[in-house]
Amino acid sequence: MSRLKFSFLLFLILLWGSESTAEEEKEANEEFTEALLLRPLPDRKVLAHFHFQSSAPPTQTYGRHHYIFPKSIYQLVHKFHIREMELSFTQGRWNYERWGGFDPISSSNAKPPGVELWADFDVPQNQVDDSWKNLTHALSGLFCASINFLEHSTSYSATQWSFQSSSSGKLRYGTLPREAVCTENLTPWLKLLPCRDKAGLSSLMDRPSIYRGYYHSQRLHLKSDEFDTSKISSSGIVLEQTLTVVLQPNTFSGKKLQPSWSLSSLFGRKVTGKCSLSNSSNVYVQFQQNLVSEENESREKSEAQKNEILIHEGSHNNPLFALSHPPKRVIKEVENFQKEGSILYEYSVEDYDEYGPFELGLRWKVPVIWSCQQAPLHASRFLLGSGNERGAIAISMKSTRSNDIEIAGLDDEKACSLRVGIFQVVPWYVKVYYHTLEVFLDGESQATMDNIEKIHVSPSEDKVSPGVMEIVLRLPCSVKTAALTLEFDKGFLHIDEYPPDANQGFDIPSAVVHFADFVANMSFEDNLSKEIPILSKLQEKIPVRSYTEVLLVPLTTPDFSMPYNVITMTCTIFALYFGSLLNALRRRRGEEERLLKGKGAEKGPLSLLLSRLSAKLRGKQWEPPKPSSSSSKKSSVNYKLVAKVVLVAGIAIVWQFYYQ
């Protein structure tokens, strides 16, 4: 009995001990935060951006055991020595023209369709490729996706400066444009969250509603400086998970008015409180400041309207729209000369529970039109030419600004230039001739090197590596359109290299266009906002980046039943060849002639006819063969043969009739 008591006591002590360590750990900053940002879009849609961030302190100080941070990710980082990694699953295209291309969300969350993965490793140069291959397999298992196809050296490439300013040479980049994204990829992603989708903001993720949207991109960004020996104070691993969806609120309002929506109408669910493990759990509603009322067309009036938002920011009786709840606070973006600021309304879901779920609604009062801020150039990419032999890739960039020449006019007007970086990976079977690179500015062909600041090309090698082109163009600020063309030949694949559904065509992954001179960030007045990860993320200075469309190149595909035909045909040819060869080898000319002379007499009626014919053909007088005794024997043999054939045919006919 005492023994039992003792053990119970021990158990209690252990329990208490573990709890106390947990509390200690919490103090040692293992953190998780969740946030949701909602933004009405000009084309009557709503952007919802979920942002979850978990971070683990460095192993040296903290140890290897975590209670919030997902173990699989921690192991991933440690096994492959990942310095930074980003994986995104995307369905649909980000509409840069309507949804904007200059804000932090579009720059970092607008991704190409399919899967995109890049990772920067902290291993010696010769081990980078191995780490990459292992990483793709690990991720493939982790996310139920065919990321392992990125293992082949033909499908990934090294980038120099497109994803990071400093080129370490250890960054690998690969995309799978044809990967279908569905809930099987979302579930493992949600498993990384401490509350999954059982509590907190992630409980809003009703699968049908988030997959019904116009754009769906789930992203996982990982950053660790554990292996960086130069730094003294490392901050551990930061895992950032975002889900960006663009939804269409179903409304029955007229075509003029922007649709009003609420959280439950968008997602079909309500938030019943925060995830208890998260430090903060906020919902933000963002309004772009250049909302102008359609009714007031004069400039002054719209100015007034703009001020009105500011005036009425505290209350929710705004002239343009009404929010169902008063915000906890209003965060204003500092307006600068680059762009007009926007307004964030912050709500905290901490105060809500199952009995009073958080239900935010937005109702528009007047018809409103506005436009999102655009990247300096709008890039689109397309194929030129027709036919199965050759073609060209063209990237055309059009200036979106009528006004902002002074943006880059930080330096004086003359030297004003716009730096545009383009990163393009082309699979090896599209054989790009990089010397045919042509640059057109405002419709005029330019001497190519004039506008190129730096260029890095690694041509493709058949079945080994894809072609990669990284280029930084320096364009004059006044440029209206710029276009790049690259010619290519279409290669041939071996029959077993064709993917399933080869007749669809082959994809050229999206090109990345980035504007190094432009940073997409917001700057807020509050210092407080630095503490909330989503807000600090919005303030981070990242270059404006956009992706072009995926291209579909129709290649020549064989008729896949052709191997059968080829086999049949080659077999026939072989049979003919070997047959005649053997025949020729076996025969002896002298023997033949002697045989013929001996046989000359014994000819059946058919051969008689033939000989007569050939004689006629050759223009000779036909000589009837001398009759001999053996002819009758021969003919009797023939009759036997005929009799046999007749017999077999008769049996066949009888058989046929008997069985019918």
Next chain:
Amino acid sequence: MAETEPAVKSKPRPIMRISLFLVSHSLLFSVVCCTAGIVALLILPLLAKNTYISENALMPGSASPMLSNDDASDGYRFYNRIMDLDAKTTIAGNEIPELIAEHIKELDGEVNYHKFLPISNKFHPLHFFLGPDAGIIQENFTCSSYGINTVGIIRAPRGDGKEAIVLVTPYNSTKITTGEALSLGIAYSVFSLLSRVTWLAKDIIWLASDSKHGEYAAVSAWLRDYNTLSFGDLKLQDEMCSPSISNGFRRAGTMAAALIIKVADSSMEFEKDNLKIYAEASNGQMPNLDLINIVNYLAVHGQGLQVRVEKIWSLLDSWWLKILGQLLELLGSVAKTLNPQWKFGIPVADYVEGSATLASSLYNQALGVPTGPHGAFRDYQVDAITMEISPKFYSSQRALFLLRVGRLIEGVVRSVNNLLEKFHQSFFLYLMTSPSRFASVGVYMIAFALLVAPLPLVATSLFSDASNSKPEKDEISSKSLPTFTSWKWLSAAKTVLFVHLWSATVTLLPYFISKIPNSTPSFNFLSWIELSLASFLFMYAIPGSFSSSSTTQPQRNEWALLKSVTIAAAFIGLCLMSVINFATAEIGALLLVPMCLTVLPLRLDLKEKPVRAFVRRACNVLLVFLGFPPIIFLLLKGALDGFSSVGFGDFWNWAESLWAWNSATYIYMCMVHLPCWVLCIRTLLHRC
């Protein structure tokens, strides 16, 4: 060929024996083959199979149509607005594009205008087979000479934007007809539905093409710009002559299929609304049969339309087809009594209709001229058809009509949208005998193969005859025989070569003739003939070009060698053409093979009965007379359309349209058919 040593009769190889047998019986063989070839062509309607949907992914009609009455009435309202616009103003032609653009914008579609200039139909001798080329754009133009296409694009939600489906509605911006406005209304109602649906995987492009300069020109201009770095990509805004919005040229990926929607103005002869499918593109290329199949399936089973493909109407009343049909029906019924499983007989009416359709299909493919704007798409390997719908309505039923046709188009778009791969499952080489029956290449090439098969045999037999008959007469030693014959062969080949060279100059002559200003077709045609004759005489005058040995020492068998080489050349030409355009080769073989095979010198004395000799000569002359392309063209045209409408210059117009459309038929006619005809005449007039 045969053995050189007659003393030792070694047994030839079986394959040699068979060929020797065939060569020696070439006359019988050629008669049998030619007859069988013509018969095989005539019974093609019997052999045609029912169409079926080969690609499983298409799944036509598996979803119920979503196009509602509201959409249809939207389309009807749109139609009314266009008609109102037309009634009010017809000034610059910009109003309709602006109206369309405004409506597309309301539907959240992207819109842009595409301006183009017509391309003059010039004859470019070197541009044959070079594919879609940019022609010379006129130098002096005004704003009104621009055509303005309006392009609306719906981006598929969640789609990756790699592929697109194109809907084309041609209309004339200067004077819009009711039918064109209706087709715009149909396209609008479908477009407005598609802008709302969630199942789209491919983008939708609506091209309202301005057929001011012709339907084909507008579509091909747009396609050309779509596939090149065009003006719209390079210049943001062109201030001149353009409507208010024009932000560059918009694209939407690789095109999967294109539907051209046209509404014919009236139809009196049918009791149902009917749909006519045009599919022939340049040089006899056809869209994938699956595309026609889904349209046919959805139109017949979904919307109860009557589907037709083009047919030659005058053939429907021809007595000989009816007799043939009755004969075949009789044969079929006899066969059926023998074995109930033999079901190849079809009713006379079906046979006649099938033959008329088949003839039209064959003719249109052979012509090599696209039968509508869909031809422009085929140049870029996009499957496209034109659907011409003739409504049978009174004005109150127009909304209903819009609903039915809209549902049909929605169904087709939905089917194509289901497609993962591009069209490749079904046939590309086929002839239609009715909208739901086709003869595939495996069947219809039998006729051609049978027609062409005697040519090499007869050539060989003539050659061997010519080379063997010589030593019989003159008793020259057998050693010198091969050299002698090869010399003769060379002179005949030289003649053939020179005639072919001459035909190349004839091919190029229209280029110069077309530069004569203000000339009538008949004048052009006459001058073409005269110039050809002149060049022929010039060629004839060149010493050595035509076998001169005939003048010094007339040889009996020279004509045989010449005929043999002619036949060989015709064989090569026909086989080459069958690769480029099968239908042309088929029709060409029908004309060329009997002429080449039967032709004999008129003065040849075969010691036969005078009646038989006369028949032979008359037959030769008749066939050679028919073999001249203009004559057979004018005769056929007269037989089909009535002789009153036939003019002398028609052939020039026809040939002009052939070269304007870069048809390979023109090349065939001038460089294979014409020289063979000339050589046949030469054989005919040979001195024996």
